[in-house]
Amino acid sequence: DTGVSQDPRHKITKRGQNVTFRCDPISEHNRLYWYRQTLGQGPEFLTYFQNEAQLEKSRLLSDRFSAERPKGSFSTLEIQRTEQGDSAMYLCASSSPGLTYEQYFGPGTRLTVT
């Protein structure tokens, strides 16, 4: 089992640009989560999928954010018209059908908006 992987690990972009991140969950994990973490804080929930269905979205997920999991495997998180306040670590996690609440995290994508 290779664990949750995320790509890219680091992204620097200029304000106003669009960015897209990818997450590959642990194989056979049917639930996939996105969290955002700013410096000195714990992760904050953004959204989660069960298979390809997006079941819950946080108020943190503004209209500029969209997440997809089209085939129930990998997921993408897109941020449109990035703002400096979007600078954060974006973490992906996955969990298995039997142990739904044990979420295993990837290494994260560090986004810096200049």
Added chain:
Amino acid sequence: GQQLNQSPQSMFIQEGEDVSMNCTSSSIFNTWLWYKQEPGEGPVLLIALYKAGELTSNGRLTAQFGITRKDSFLNISASIPSDVGIYFCAGRKETSGSRLTFGEGTQLTVNP
């Protein structure tokens, strides 16, 4: 915003010492988890707790699910330098589906 209060915010200890940290909330949680995060990496799951009063160990780590369901505790015995990192508690409410709420973390420094 964060609903879990972790204390202490930071700890500086000598190798070999035992460590205790806790997490409290005004809300009831049905699941408690403890994670460790190192710089530039994602959190790593250490222990998961599912029942009030439950005491679970993972090597030198022991965690407890508080009887009131509003708190949890993590103990590390005989600390070693590689225990350095930020320890986060996370809780799940029955009404919040699968989303986890995280505390702000306890930064642990171990001096050799």
